[in-house]
Amino acid sequence: NAGVTQTPKFQVLKTGQSMTLQCAQDMNHNSMYWYRQDPGMGLRLIYYSASEGTTDKGEVPNGYNVSRLNKREFSLRLESAAPSQTSVYFCASSERTSGFSYEQYFGPGTRLTVT
Amino acid sequence: EDKVVQSPLSLVVHEGDTVTLNCSYEVTNFRSLLWYKQEKKAPTFLFMLTSSGIEKKSGRLSSILDKKELFSILNITATQTGDSAVYLCAVEAPPPGFGAGTTVTVRA
Numbered sequence: 734n735a736g737v738t739q740t741p742k743f744q745v746l747k748t749g750q751s752m753t754l755q756c757a758q759d760m761n762h763n764s765m766y767w768y769r770q771d772p773g774m775g776l777r778l779i780y781y782s783a784s785e786g787t788t789d790k791g792e793v794p795n796g797y798n799v800s801r802l803n804k805r806e807f808s809l810r811l812e813s814a815a816p817s818q819t820s821v822y823f824c825a826s827s828e829r830t831s832g833f834s835y836e837q838y839f840g841p842g843t844r845l846t847v848t
Numbered sequence: 849e850d851k852v853v854q855s856p857l858s859l860v861v862h863e864g865d866t867v868t869l870n871c872s873y874e875v876t877n878f879r880s881l882l883w884y885k886q887e888k889k890a891p892t893f894l895f896m897l898t899s900s901g902i903e904k905k906s907g908r909l910s911s912i913l914d915k916k917e918l919f920s921i922l923n924i925t926a927t928q929t930g931d932s933a934v935y936l937c938a939v940e941a942p943p944p945g946f947g948a949g950t951t952v953t954v955r956a
């Protein structure tokens with residue numbers, strides 16, 4: 734099992750460019766999440782998908798969009814990148830049954846720099 | 849607004865010392881509290897706590913939850929340099945919300 738995979742690992746964008754971060758999990762988990770991590774701020778939730786076919790905003794959704802393509806894949810899109818979006822992005826997945834979520838498994842992260 | 853607060857933000861100890869990390873929370877729909885360890889890459893799961901007063905243990909690490917006072921502690925005994933990491937607390941409300949983390953540095 735590969736667990737949670739993310740692509741790319743590193744990316745440099747110019748202000749105004751767009752890009753999509755890809756995430757896939759092979760653990761048959763229902764729930765998937767996108768976080769950003771900035772120094773001293775822990776993990777902040779951008780968007781999540783509690784189950785296939787649903788997506789919800791997290792704490793910091795502005796400037797991002799997501800697509801739950803199928804049960805395995807959850808992508809994050811930056812339509813017009815800004816320097817404030819320079820961060821490390823983590824995708825995660827977890828099992829969810831009867832409204833209860835279990836521990837999350839994280840991908841290796843994408844280091845994004847916007848100049 | 850849900851809040852998860854960890855303290856201290858950082859600490860430095862010597863090998864063999866005992867470390868106690870705190871996580872307090874204010875959330876409206878508590879389901880569980882989870883601890884993760886992050887060593888310069890992705891966080892990895894340590895414990896999930898749902899009931900008050902039941903200690904979870906794994907080797908030199910242990911954790912307990914107090915749902916009345918709304919906090920959890922993570923203890924690390926006989927620390928080793930390999931325990932150096934950021935320890936993250938998350939509360940599933942849902943969805944999960946993370947604290948800022950505690951950076952633990954263990955010196956040889």
